[in-house]
Amino acid sequence: MVDVSDAKIRELEDRARLLRRHILKMTHQVQSGHPGGSMSACDIVTALYFNVLRVDPENPTWPDRDRFVLSKGHACPVLYAALAERGFFPVRELMTFRRVNSRLQGHPEYGTTPGVENAAGAEGQGLSFGVGLGLAARLDRKAWRVYCLLGDGEQDVGQTWEAALAGGKYHLDNLTAFIDRNGIQQEGRTEEIMPLEPLGDKWKAFGWNVLTINGHDMRQILDAIDEAHAHKGQPSVIIAKTTKGKGVSFMENVVRYHGAATSDEELKRALAELGEVIP
Amino acid sequence: MTSAKIPWKMESQRSSFAKALIELGEKNPNVVVVGADTTESIKTLEFGKKFPDRLFNVGISEQNMISIAAGLAAAGKIAFASTYAVFGVAHTYNVIRQNVAYTKLPVKLFCSHAGITVGQDGATHQLNEDIALMRGVPNMTVLVPADAPQTAKCTHAAVDWPGPVYCRFSRTNFPTVTSVEDPFAIGPSYVMRDGSDVTLAACGIMVSRCLEAAATLEADGISARVINVATVKPLDSATLAKAARETGAIVAAEEHTVVHGLGGAIASAVAQAHPVPMEFVGVQDVFGESGDAFELMEKYGLTASKVVEGARRAMKRRGR
Numbered sequence: 269m270v271d272v273s274d275a276k277i278r279e280l281e282d283r284a285r286l287l288r289r290h291i292l293k294m295t296h297q298v299q300s301g302h303p304g305g306s307m308s309a310c311d312i313v314t315a316l317y318f319n320v321l322r323v324d325p326e327n328p329t330w331p332d333r334d335r336f337v338l339s340k341g342h343a344c345p346v347l348y349a350a351l352a353e354r355g356f357f358p359v360r361e362l363m364t365f366r367r368v369n370s371r372l373q374g375h376p377e378y379g380t381t382p383g384v385e386n387a388a389g390a391e392g393q394g395l396s397f398g399v400g401l402g403l404a405a406r407l408d409r410k411a412w413r414v415y416c417l418l419g420d421g422e423q424d425v426g427q428t429w430e431a432a433l434a435g436g437k438y439h440l441d442n443l444t445a446f447i448d449r450n451g452i453q454q455e456g457r458t459e460e461i462m463p464l465e466p467l468g469d470k471w472k473a474f475g476w477n478v479l480t481i482n483g484h485d486m487r488q489i490l491d492a493i494d495e496a497h498a499h500k501g502q503p504s505v506i507i508a509k510t511t512k513g514k515g516v517s518f519m520e521n522v523v524r525y526h527g528a529a530t531s532d533e534e535l536k537r538a539l540a541e542l543g544e545v546i547p
Numbered sequence: 548m549t550s551a552k553i554p555w556k557m558e559s560q561r562s563s564f565a566k567a568l569i570e571l572g573e574k575n576p577n578v579v580v581v582g583a584d585t586t587e588s589i590k591t592l593e594f595g596k597k598f599p600d601r602l603f604n605v606g607i608s609e610q611n612m613i614s615i616a617a618g619l620a621a622a623g624k625i626a627f628a629s630t631y632a633v634f635g636v637a638h639t640y641n642v643i644r645q646n647v648a649y650t651k652l653p654v655k656l657f658c659s660h661a662g663i664t665v666g667q668d669g670a671t672h673q674l675n676e677d678i679a680l681m682r683g684v685p686n687m688t689v690l691v692p693a694d695a696p697q698t699a700k701c702t703h704a705a706v707d708w709p710g711p712v713y714c715r716f717s718r719t720n721f722p723t724v725t726s727v728e729d730p731f732a733i734g735p736s737y738v739m740r741d742g743s744d745v746t747l748a749a750c751g752i753m754v755s756r757c758l759e760a761a762a763t764l765e766a767d768g769i770s771a772r773v774i775n776v777a778t779v780k781p782l783d784s785a786t787l788a789k790a791a792r793e794t795g796a797i798v799a800a801e802e803h804t805v806v807h808g809l810g811g812a813i814a815s816a817v818a819q820a821h822p823v824p825m826e827f828v829g830v831q832d833v834f835g836e837s838g839d840a841f842e843l844m845e846k847y848g849l850t851a852s853k854v855v856e857g858a859r860r861a862m863k864r865r866g867r
Contacts, residue, residue, distance in 0.1 A: 331623065335621075335622075337618075377649065378621075378649070378650040378651075378652070379650060379651060385621070386618075386621070386646075386650070387645050387646060387649045387650050388645070389645065390641050390642075390644075390645050393610070393614045393642055393645060393646055394614075396610070396611045396613075396614030396615050396618065397614045397615070397617055397618040397621070397646060398618060399611075399614075399615050399618060400581075400614065400615035400616060400617060400618020400619040400620075400621070400622070400626070401618040401619070401621060401622050402618075403603060403615065403618070403619060404579075404618065404619045404621075404622030404623065404624050405622065407579070407600060407601070407624075408622075408623075426610075427608075427610040427611060427614070427642070430605070430608035430610060430611035431611055431614070431615075433606070433608070433611075434605050434608070434611055434615065437605075438603075
């Protein structure tokens with residue numbers, strides 16, 4: 269069990285609500301983007317950026333930093349929101365998302381946005397990239413770690429399993445993957461489009477240490493990360509059971525919000541549910 | 548650049564690549580190699596024997612190979628990703644595009660078994676479209692060495708070159724037309740033989756065929772300039788425009804489809820600078836087949852005589 273105070277957990281939960289509000293505003297202002305899968309991943313990303321990752325916003329390319337690879341690139345609103353709140357760039361820049369001349373591309377661009385560690389958008393490439401990072405850290409005998417966030421839709425992609433094989437082969441215990449198991453992909457329920465279960469058994473068979481948690485329970489997230497750190501000789505995958513659109517009642521578990529922004533009226537209601545204080 | 552004299556030695560580009568990789572590995576601990584179950588054939592295994600912790604064989608998973616190389620590069624490594632061209636380029640295009648070209652990471656994609664000279668393995672293995680694919684993607688540098696010595700030079704130059712590089716070479720031993728003393732850098736094209744009546748611009752094995760063609764044309768009193776375009780992208784437009792102005796006709800020759808390859812690159816450069824009649828020697832938008840590499844080159848028109856015919860046609864259209 270991680271030694272984290274209840275006050276710290278509450279602070280992280282507050283932070284996650286703030287990031288969810290950013291996600292809704294960013295996608296609303298441009299009427300595009302992917303709020304649903306950003307909100308399902310929000311608690312994991314919050315835990316990483318505000319309690320786990322050793323990163324330095326003043327020096328985003330610090331060689332010894334931990335790396336966060338967002339494989340499900342469409343969820344970049346949550347990453348941008350976390351980076352902005354962590355100080356990598358001004359929070360006001362979030363409202364340039366998906367607009368011409370912005371550093372905040374519709375899917376992450378490497379080398380442009382401070383703190384973004386990979387390019388993603390075409391699904392299923394991120395875990396291999398993470399394996400490459402992990403191999404480099406090991407080669408250099410460095411202590412920095414690699415975290416990779418995958419969508420459950422990405423479990424359809426062959427390359428995800430190529431990476432899983434490689435992670436197993438190289439016993440990459442400096443690599444921790446998360447699967448945002450919200451059960452919904454663009455066109456519907458994952459179990460209808462391409463059944464994935466038993467998903468944990470598959471990863472176990474590929475040589476991974478498998479942990480299954482509630483991906484919206486901050487303490488469970490932190491405990492699982494701690495357990496993954498302690499586990500030697502295998503990479504770990506944390507299957508995080510999540511809800512697409514988590515945090516806003518009318519968005520939760522609704523396929524449409526995979527790739528649809530809220531209307532003006534919906535935004536107001538959503539922000540109120542997320543505790544926005546209207547001045 | 549002086550061309551070595553006929554008869555040319557036939558030498559392996561793969562061996563030359565492998566030797567250069569080991570030299571680079573000794574000089575630079577950040578040079579790593581990712582392979583995909585072809586490491587013995589492409590000879591990166593020799594690098595692996597010397598530096599066991601710096602060769603990663605990821606099996607038949609070329610997309611994985613490319614992304615892993617990109618990850619290694621993002622952490623400060625100079626990552627060679629090497630396999631056969633058809634697997635390394637055609638099977639992986641979107642992974643190269645997103646993880647390598649878009650990121651500008653220093654991944655050096657060095658692929659053997661390009662073109663029709665793969666031979667007996669047939670059309671599934673003969674990638675005649677790789678130059679087209681790789682020159683179409685932004686941020687990519689495309690190298691096509693003429694022979695074994697130039698392959699070694701490309702390998703060395705790629706390490707010093709910032710960002711992604713694609714280099715294609717052959718399974719088959721090629722005639723050695725350059726010498727180890729010849730200068731080489733990424734960017735310039737090299738005039739192998741000067742001439743004033745027509746320009747023969749080629750890459751890869753077709754440089755040797757153009758040198759042969761120039762000798763044939765010379766016997767007929769036609770002075771042909773031969774240019775070795777080892778860097779297809781970025782193209783040395785100045786050297787080619789100068790050749791267009793000074794010789795008034797160009798034949799482009801490549802062991803690759805005539806669609807979007809070296810010929811296409813030269814045509815668009817010349818069309819803007821100084822349009823002249825052009826002819827294109829290459830695979831004519833068809834798949835290959837099994838057979839001996841040099842018999843296939845005959846059958847698919849990758850010969851000195853095709854270059855000669857092209858030169859005569861282009862000169863005739865020019866009208867002098």
